[in-house]
Amino acid sequence: MIEIVSGLDVIWRNLPFLMIQGFLGFGKFVGGTVRLAIPAIVLGFILGVFIGLARLAPSRWIRLPATLYVEFFRGVPLVMVIFWMWFVVPIVLRRPIPEFWVALTAFVIFEAAYLGEIVRAGVQSVARGQVEAATAVGLTAVQTMRHVVLPQALKNMIPALVTQFIVLFKDTSLASIIGFMDLTKAAQVVNNREVRPFALYLFIAVVYWVCTYSMSRYARHVEQRLSPA
Amino acid sequence: MNYTFNWSVLWTGESGQWLLSGLIVTLELSGLAWLLAVALGIVSGALRTVKFRPFRAVATFYVEFFRNVPLLVWMFFWYFGAPPFLPGPIREWMFDHGLEFWAGVTALGVYSGARFSEVLRAGIQSIPRTQMEAAVASGLTTFQTYRYVILPVALRLIIPPGTNESLNLLKNSSVALTISVTELTFQTRQIETYTAKAIEALTAGTLIYLVLCVGVASIMSWVERRTAIPGLIAHGARRR
Numbered sequence: 001m002i003e004i005v006s007g008l009d010v011i012w013r014n015l016p017f018l019m020i021q022g023f024l025g026f027g028k029f030v031g032g033t034v035r036l037a038i039p040a041i042v043l044g045f046i047l048g049v050f051i052g053l054a055r056l057a058p059s060r061w062i063r064l065p066a067t068l069y070v071e072f073f074r075g076v077p078l079v080m081v082i083f084w085m086w087f088v089v090p091i092v093l094r095r096p097i098p099e100f101w102v103a104l105t106a107f108v109i110f111e112a113a114y115l116g117e118i119v120r121a122g123v124q125s126v127a128r129g130q131v132e133a134a135t136a137v138g139l140t141a142v143q144t145m146r147h148v149v150l151p152q153a154l155k156n157m158i159p160a161l162v163t164q165f166i167v168l169f170k171d172t173s174l175a176s177i178i179g180f181m182d183l184t185k186a187a188q189v190v191n192n193r194e195v196r197p198f199a200l201y202l203f204i205a206v207v208y209w210v211c212t213y214s215m216s217r218y219a220r221h222v223e224q225r226l227s228p229a
Numbered sequence: 230m231n232y233t234f235n236w237s238v239l240w241t242g243e244s245g246q247w248l249l250s251g252l253i254v255t256l257e258l259s260g261l262a263w264l265l266a267v268a269l270g271i272v273s274g275a276l277r278t279v280k281f282r283p284f285r286a287v288a289t290f291y292v293e294f295f296r297n298v299p300l301l302v303w304m305f306f307w308y309f310g311a312p313p314f315l316p317g318p319i320r321e322w323m324f325d326h327g328l329e330f331w332a333g334v335t336a337l338g339v340y341s342g343a344r345f346s347e348v349l350r351a352g353i354q355s356i357p358r359t360q361m362e363a364a365v366a367s368g369l370t371t372f373q374t375y376r377y378v379i380l381p382v383a384l385r386l387i388i389p390p391g392t393n394e395s396l397n398l399l400k401n402s403s404v405a406l407t408i409s410v411t412e413l414t415f416q417t418r419q420i421e422t423y424t425a426k427a428i429e430a431l432t433a434g435t436l437i438y439l440v441l442c443v444g445v446a447s448i449m450s451w452v453e454r455r456t457a458i459p460g461l462i463a464h465g466a467r468r469r
Binding site for chain 2: 166
C-alpha cells in the first residue's frame with residue numbers, strides 16, 4: 001500500500017518531465033515519442049507507397065530490388081537496423097549524427113518495408129476494370145495510378161495501415177536504446193533517481209496504451225463508416 | 230568513407246564463440262517464450278469466443294493491454310518492476326538462475342501471447358458455427374467441444390499467420406539486450422565494442438537473423454503442407 005502511494009507521488013512529481021520532455025519532446029534534451037513518431041509515420045508511408053508500387057512495376061529491374069528490400073528488412077530485427085544506422089551512417093558521412101536522425105532514418109527504412117506490402121495488397125485489391133476504364137478514357141499510367149487506383153486502394157488499406165502505424169508508434173520506444181529521450185528513456189532516467197520501477201513502468205505502459213488503443217478504436221470507426229452498407 | 234575492413238575479426242579471438250553463444254541464447258529465449266506465448270494465446274484466444282462474459286472480459290483485457298504497449302516497456306517492467314512482488318522462493322530461484330533471462334522470457338512470452346491470441350481468435354471465428362452446434366448437440370461439454378473439435382481445426386488453419394507471429398517473436402527477442410540478456414544482438418554489439426569493427430559485426434549478426442527467419446519460415450511451410458485439411462485450407466487462407 002505504501003509502495004503504491006509513494007509510487008503515485010513519484011509519478012506526480014515527475015509528470016512534467018515524463019510527459020512534456022519524454023512524450024511530447026519539449027525541453028532541454030532532444031527527445032519526444034510524439035516528435036519521433038509523427039515524422040516517422042509520414043515519411044515511412046511515403047517511402048512505403050514507392051516500395052509498394054515498385055513491387056508491382058512491369059519492369060523486372062524495378063521489381064526485383066523492391067522485393068529484395070522488403071524481404072531483407074522483414075527478416076531482420078528493428079534493433080539491428082537501428083544499430084546499423086547508429087554505427088554505419090557516421091562512418092559513411094564522416095561525422096556524428098544526432099540520435100533523432102539516426103532513429104528516424106532507421107524507422108522510416110524499416111517500416112517502409114512493411115508499409116510497402118500493405119500498399120501492394122491495397123493496390124492489388126482494386127478491380128482490374130478500373131485500370132482498363134481509366135486507360136480507355138485516355139489517362140496515362142501515372143494519372144491512372146494517381147487519380148483512379150491509389151484513392152480506392154487507400155480506402156481498402158486503412159485498417160492494415162493503422163495497425164502498422166500502431167506498431168511503429170510502439171517501436172519508437174526502441175530509440176531509447178541509442179539515448180533518444182523518449183517516454184521510455186524519460187522513465188528510465190526518473191527511475192535511476194527515484195527507484196520506483198513498478199509504478200513508473202506501469203505508468204508509461206498506460207500512457208502508451210491510451211495512445212495505441214485510441215488509434216485502434218478510431219481505425220475501427222473509420223472502417224465501419226467506409227465499408228459499404 | 231575511410232574505413233578499413235577487417236573481416237578476420239569474425240573468426241579470430243573469441244568472436245565466433247560469442248556469436249555461437251548469442252545464437253544459442255536467442256534460440257533458448259525465443260523457444261521458451263514461444264511455448265509460453267502459444268499456451269497463453271490458445272487459452273485467451275479460446276476464452277474470447279466463449280459465451281460466459283467474465284471470461285471474455287478477462288481475456289480481452291489481457292490482449293488489449295499487453296499487445297498495445299511496447300515490448301521494451303514490458304522488458305523493463307518484468308525485469309525491474311515485477312520481481313519485488315514475486316513470492317520469496319520464486320524470486321530466489323530467479324536470482325540464482327539469471328533473472329534477466331527469465332524476465333526476458335516472461336516479457337516476450339506474455340507480449341507475444343496477446344498477439345497469438347488475436348490470430349487464434351480469427352482462426353476460431355473462421356470455423357463454421359455449425360461445427361460447434363454439432364459438437365454440443367452430440368453431447369460434448371464446452372471444454373470438450375474446444376478441446377476435440379474447435380482447437381484442432383483452428384490450430385491448423387492459423388499456421389500461416391502463426392508463422393508470421395513466430396517470426397516476429399524471434400526478431401523481437403533482440404529487444405532483450407536492453408535488460409542485458411546475452412542474446413545474438415548483445416553479442417554482436419560486444420564484438421563491435423572489443424574490435425571497433427561495426428560493419429563486420431553487424432553483418433554477421435544480420436546474416437544469422439536472416440538465416441534463422443528463412444529457416445523457421447521453411448520449416449513452418451513444411452508443417453503447413455503436412456497438416457493441411459483437404460478442402461479447408463483455401464477457405465481458412467481467404468479469411469486470413
